[in-house]
Amino acid sequence: MNRELFDLLSPDRFAQVEAQTVLPGRSGKPAPIPGDLHLQLADALAAQGITQLWTHQAECWQTFKQNAHFMVTTGTASGKSLCFNLPVLDGLLRAPHARAIYLYPTKALAQDQLRRLRLLAGRQVEIATYDGDTPTAARSTARQKARVLLTNPDMIHLSLLPHHERWDDFWFNLQYVVIDEAHTYRGVFGSNVANVLRRLRRVASFYGAEPRFILASATIRNAREHAEHLTGLEVAHISGDGAPLGARKVVFWQPPLVEDKLNLRRSANNEAADLLAELIRGGIRSICFTKSRRSAELIYQQTVDRLKETDPRLAEQVSPYRAGYTPEQRRGIETLLFGGQLLAVVSTSALELGIDIGALDAAITVGYPGTMASLWQQWGRAGRGKGESLAIFVAGNDALEQFFVKHPGELLGREVEAATVDFANPYIHLRHLAAAAFEGPLMADDRRFFGPQLLEAAERGAAEGLLHHKSGAWFSADTVFPAGKIGLRSTAGEQYTIVEEGTGDIVGTEGSETAFSALHPGAVYLHMGDTYLVTELDLENHVALVRPFRDTYHTLPRRETDTRIISEHLQASHGPLSLHLGEIAVSTQVVAFQKKRAGSDEVLGTEELDLPMRQFVTEALWFTIPPELFPSQEDLLRLPGAIHAVEHALIALLPLFAMCDRWDIGGLSTPVHSQTEQPTIFVYDGHAGGVGISRQGFERFPEWARDARDLVRDCPCESGCPSCIQSPKCGNWNEPLDKHFGLRLLEAMQ
Numbered sequence: 001m002n003r004e005l006f007d008l009l010s011p012d013r014f015a016q017v018e019a020q021t022v023l024p025g026r027s028g029k030p031a032p033i034p035g036d037l038h039l040q041l042a043d044a045l046a047a048q049g050i051t052q053l054w055t056h057q058a059e060c061w062q063t064f065k066q067n068a069h070f071m072v073t074t075g076t077a078s079g080k081s082l083c084f085n086l087p088v089l090d091g092l093l094r095a096p097h098a099r100a101i102y103l104y105p106t107k108a109l110a111q112d113q114l115r116r117l118r119l120l121a122g123r124q125v126e127i128a129t130y131d132g133d134t135p136t137a138a139r140s141t142a143r144q145k146a147r148v149l150l151t152n153p154d155m156i157h158l159s160l161l162p163h164h165e166r167w168d169d170f171w172f173n174l175q176y177v178v179i180d181e182a183h184t185y186r187g188v189f190g191s192n193v194a195n196v197l198r199r200l201r202r203v204a205s206f207y208g209a210e211p212r213f214i215l216a217s218a219t220i221r222n223a224r225e226h227a228e229h230l231t232g233l234e235v236a237h238i239s240g241d242g243a244p245l246g247a248r249k250v251v252f253w254q255p256p257l258v259e260d261k262l263n264l265r266r267s268a269n270n271e272a273a274d275l276l277a278e279l280i281r282g283g284i285r286s287i288c289f290t291k292s293r294r295s296a297e298l299i300y301q302q303t304v305d306r307l308k309e310t311d312p313r314l315a316e317q318v319s320p321y322r323a324g325y326t327p328e329q330r331r332g333i334e335t336l337l338f339g340g341q342l343l344a345v346v347s348t349s350a351l352e353l354g355i356d357i358g359a360l361d362a363a364i365t366v367g368y369p370g371t372m373a374s375l376w377q378q379w380g381r382a383g384r385g386k387g388e389s390l391a392i393f394v395a396g397n398d399a400l401e402q403f404f405v406k407h408p409g410e411l412l413g414r415e416v417e418a419a420t421v422d423f424a425n426p427y428i429h430l431r432h433l434a435a436a437a438f439e440g441p442l443m444a445d446d447r448r449f450f451g452p453q454l455l456e457a458a459e460r461g462a463a464e465g466l467l468h469h470k471s472g473a474w475f476s477a478d479t480v481f482p483a484g485k486i487g488l489r490s491t492a493g494e495q496y497t498i499v500e501e502g503t504g505d506i507v508g509t510e511g512s513e514t515a516f517s518a519l520h521p522g523a524v525y526l527h528m529g530d531t532y533l534v535t536e537l538d539l540e541n542h543v544a545l546v547r548p549f550r551d552t553y554h555t556l557p558r559r560e561t562d563t564r565i566i567s568e569h570l571q572a573s574h575g576p577l578s579l580h581l582g583e584i585a586v587s588t589q590v591v592a593f594q595k596k597r598a599g600s601d602e603v604l605g606t607e608e609l610d611l612p613m614r615q616f617v618t619e620a621l622w623f624t625i626p627p628e629l630f631p632s633q634e635d636l637l638r639l640p641g642a643i644h645a646v647e648h649a650l651i652a653l654l655p656l657f658a659m660c661d662r663w664d665i666g667g668l669s670t671p672v673h674s675q676t677e678q679p680t681i682f683v684y685d686g687h688a689g690g691v692g693i694s695r696q697g698f699e700r701f702p703e704w705a706r707d708a709r710d711l712v713r714d715c716p717c718e719s720g721c722p723s724c725i726q727s728p729k730c731g732n733w734n735e736p737l738d739k740h741f742g743l744r745l746l747e748a749m750q
Contacts, residue, residue, distance in 0.1 A: 005361060005390060006249045008282055009275075016271065018254040018395075019408040025388070028244035031058035036065075038090045044120045055242030057082050063236050064214070070236040071182065071215035071227040076380025078243035080180075080216040081116055088176045088214070089117070092125050092147055100176035101200075101211075102150045105184040107131050110150040111331065113180070117148060130155055143167055153185070153193045153488060156200060161439055162483050164203045171207040182217040183373050185230060186419040186659045187691050192488040194230045194423035195432035201232070202449045203439055218373040220659070221418040229421040232449060246388040248379065250412065252405045253394045263717035268396040269295055272366045273302035275392065276344060279362050280307060280314050284390070286344040288364040289378045293348055293530065295366065296320050300346040317343040321351055349374065351381065359383075362390035368401045371659045372416040399652035400662075402723035403711045410707070417659040420692035427491040427616075427688040429457060434466040434476050435483040442467070442474035487511060491687040498527065501535060501547045510544070513687060514663075516590045516611050517557045519544040523593065524555045539612070553604055558592040559731030561668050563682050565675050566617065574701055575749055577623045581698040584620040584684060586666065589613040594733055618666075619690030621698040624678040629748050638741045639679060643669040644732070645725040645742025646749075647681050649708040650697070652727065654683065657704060658696035663729060665693060709746040712739060 011017040030052040033042055045051075053061075056074050063070045064087035072083045092098050104110040110129050117127050128146035130139060132155075142149060143166065151160075160167055177200070179185070185193045204211055215227050215235070224237040253275065255265040272288055276299065279286045288303075290296045300320040307315040319342055321333050336342045345351070349369060363382040369375055375393075383389025395405040404411045423429060433450065436442060447454045458474045461467040466482075467474045476482055487495045490511030496519060498507040508527050510518055515537070518525060523534040525546060532546035568582035590611050595604040630639050647669040654665055666686040673680040685693045697704055715724035720739040727734060 005284065005388060008279070008284065009251050009253075009390065009392070014253075016253050016255060017251055018405050019252040021250050021408070021412065023248045023250060023412070025247040026245050029055040029242035031055045031242070034058065034061050034086075037061075037086065038093045040093055040122065040124065041086060041089055041120060044122065048119065053082070054079055056238055056240050057086070057242070059238050059240065060084070060214075061087060063238060064212075067212070068236045069213040069227075069231065069233050070238055071217060071223055072238045073217045073219045073223045074239065074241035074243065075219065075245065076377055078241050081113065083238075084178045084180075084214045084216060085117060085120055088148075088178060089121050089125060091175060092121075095175070097173045098147065098175040099170050099173045100148045100178065101156070101174065102148060102178045102180065103156070104150065104152055105181050107133060107152075109180065110152070112334075114150055117150075121148075130159075143170065146170075153196050157192075157196045157435075157486070157488060158483055161196070161199050161203055162435070162481060164206070164439060168207065171204055171209060174204050174207075174209045174211045177211045177213050179213065179215045179230070182215040182227065182230065183220045183371075183419055183659070186226075186421060187664060187693070188428070188491055188687050189489050190230065190419065190421040191423055191425050191428050191491075191691050192432070192486070194232070194421050195429060196488070197230060198232050198423065198449045199432060199436050199439065202436060202446060205449075206440060218377050219416050220373055221416055226419040226421060229423065232423070232451070246383045248383055248389050248391050250379075250408075251390065251392045252408050253392055254405050255395065261718065263397075263715065263721040263723055265395075265397055268366050268394050269299050270302065272364055272394050273299050273306060275364060275394065276303045276318075276346070277306040279364075279390075280318065280343050281310065283343075284361045285340075285359070286362040286364065287351065287360050287378075287381050288344065288346045288366065289351075289369065290346065290348060290366045291369065292526070294526075296346045296348050299366070303344070303346065314343065317341070319345050321345050321347040349378075359387055360389070361387075362392065364392045364394060366394045367396045367398065368404065370655065370661055372411075372414060372656075373659065375411075376416070397722040399649070399711060399722065399724050399726075400655065402715065403653065403707065406714050407710060410710075414656065417655070417657060418696055419659045420696060422689070422691045424451065424453065424457075425491065425687075425689035425691060426457070426460065430461045430464060430466055431482065431486050433457060433461050433474075434478060435486060437467055437474050438476040438478065438482050443472070491689055496537075496542045496544050498525070498532075498544045498546055500532070501545050507532065507546060512542070513614070513616065515542075515544070516614060517559065520557060520590055520593060520609055520611060522555065522607055522609075523557070524549055524551075524553065537611075552598045553595045554598055556594045556596060556728075556733055557590045557609075557731065558594065558733060559588050559590050561586065561588045561666075561731060563587075563620070563622075563668050563673075563684070565622070570698065572698070572701075574623070574705070576626050576629060577749055578626075579621065579623045579698065579701060581619070581621045581695060583617060583690075584622075584682065585615065585617050586684060587613055587615045588666075588731075616688040618685045618688055619692070619694050620682050620684030621694045621701075622676075622680055622682040624673075624676050624680050625745065626678070629745060630679075635741070638738050639671050640669075641736035641738030642741035642745050643671070643679055643681055645712070645720060645737050645739055646708070646745050647683070648725045648727045648730065648734075648737070649712050649742070649746065650681070650683055650704065653704060653707050653711060654693065654697050656707065657700045658693045660693045662727075705746065705749050709743070709750060712743045712746060 060083040127148040128142035130151040227235040255271045304315045360382040379391035395401040495509040496515040525532045531549045533549035536545040564585040566583040570581040572579045592608045647667045668682040720737045
């Protein structure tokens with residue numbers, strides 16, 4: 001064990017070390033190179049010094065030989081790329097006209113895989129990337145010559161499928177589809193991608209092709225189910241990780257309090273900069289992960305400033321890494337890091353996935369990255385293979401982060417989340433059916449791709465004007481380009497385009513379901529770490545005008561929300577509660593916004609807004625609270641603050657059970673709901689139609705409620721703070737909140 005590395009961050013030296021533990025390593029389980037592997041591949045492996053496989057790689061080979069679709073889920077640096085590269089390249093080398101599609105969620109991953117594939121395939125197999133950065137001439141070459149196409153779901157959705165006749169030879173010979181980092185396709189994005197993959201299978205069938213699907217993913221709770229929901233196919237699951245793993249010391253880092261009464265702590269970014277500088281001075285090769293571009297640049301600059309004070313030469317061996325850099329800049333940083341010329345890099349999640357950046361000693365995660373899968377992916381970037389490593393979690397004031405730092409066992413022993421996908425979400429599915437009908441008329445036989453409810457869905461599509469029926473087939477009512485109207489990251493049909501004043505540059509897009517909250521006039525809008533002020537929201541043309549913003553306040557919208565229960569699917573009891581899962585209609589209107597000074601509770605002003613009401617139907621869980629839990633008149637007066645506190649605590653922790661973000665979830669607590677006639681708390685999917693988030697809460701309610709109780713109980717604040725019951729997305733500006741009565745209700749719910 002590397003004592004020098006593991007003893008570097010000890011509680012004796014740093015009071016911020018709240019907890020620490022060492023996770024033991026394991027030896028690898030080797031398996032022989034398959035005897036029936038194509039000779040060229042066997043030689044290429046030998047040239048790279050690979051003389052054996054790991055057992056999970058060998059199992060993937062055997063599963064492939066049985067003609068099965070499969071998904072492999074193993075840890076970071078376990079060699080997942082060989083699990084799909086060996087069988088696919090073997091097939092391509094044996095069938096000179098066969099083609100393959102590799103789908104990646106990021107351009108950087110595709111570029112990294114391009115290098116690996118060329119090492120294995122040599123010049124025998126033409127490989128090309130096809131994404132938004134690909135020049136026009138290179139796109140034409142890729143279409144005509146590429147036997148392996150490295151691309152992403154957006155290009156499949158917007159280019160290959162609507163214009164499939166241009167790719168006829170490619171589709172005719174398509175034999176393999178590889179989907180790497182499959183856990184990233186979840187929620188709304190995953191539900192859209194699931195429809196894209198069904199359209200892909202259908203278009204391939206026009207040309208007589210039925211490609212084999214191979215998926216690779218970080219470990220998730222429902223791997224086989226997720227793969228089958230994505231593809232619509234029966235998929236085998238391979239999970240036994242045979243790769244070696246070095247010991248890992250995990251450190252939970254708690255920033256010191258700067259305001260006792262409000263339970264506010266020193267900035268996690270400042271703490272991370274101090275920590276990274278300390279590691280660099282100790283010669284520890286490190287990566288520091290942040291949640292935004294702005295944080296990455298800030299921590300980088302602060303780290304450099306600290307190093308310049310003691311050793312200016314070290315300051316030159318640190319670099320930031322984030323989206324927004326040119327591909328050449330990113331490749332340059334990756335090369336320097338891989339080659340050891342850089343001691344440390346500060347990165348957004350852009351380096352979280354499987355890009356090979358060499359052997360690092362330490363990985364710092366600043367704030368919870370959103371899912372357990374992402375956290376383990378980030379920590380796995382250090383100590384690849386047998387190497388020992390440090391993994392450091394720096395907590396902020398966020399409720400979930402404080403829950404973990406106070407209950408480290410809950411993080412280290414927790415099962416990873418389930419990935420939620422609902423391809424049949426009507427707000428997503430119907431528009432993809434219109435896109436599919438544009439690609440070729442929908443027939444009854446297409447139920448093998450779109451499920452047994454296809455004809456009923458097509459009827460709904462016709463009622464909405466998306467499809468029309470003629471001679472036993474369904475045609476797109478849009479003769480132009482229906483796929484172009486579908487954003488893969490939203491359930492809403494219409495996207496708001498964010499345009500910078502003066503330059504006319506497009507900053508990004510926002511789905512209409514969140515546009516009024518995020519892009520109302522006067523809103524401070526954060527996009528990829530850059531801050532803008534919204535000057536105008538054009539409701540008719542769906543455009544938000546923004547300008548760069550450098551003031552020291554942020555904005556909080558105020559929303560008025562109402563819910564109406566439409567139907568109930570499931571019911572259960574939990575202690576004194578009556579628990580329900582079903583469909584609800586949500587009406588919400590942004591009526592005002594508040595300006596708040598950054599880093600404090602100081603309110604600088606409030607302005608009213610006049611925006612339309614938004615209404616949508618979604619899936620929700622709700623529960624009623626019986627009167628015996630609040631017997632006195634004082635209890636009744638405190639009830640609104642108590643149930644509001646319980647709602648916030650539950651929403652803060654739901655991402656532990658479903659792979660989602662807090663911003664994907666909505667909630668409402670009311671002392672008397674018009675339909676239940678009792679105090680009721682609703683937690684619902686924040687996207688129209690729902691994608692299974694609240695269903696996870698219903699199925700795991702006992703654990704969820706227990707964790708919410710522990711979160712509130714163990715927070716040292718007096719009356720509620722961002723570490724327990726205050727929410728950054730509350731539409732009522734965190735009023736009213738009653739921590740003590742809320743805790744009493746949570747304890748009574750157990």
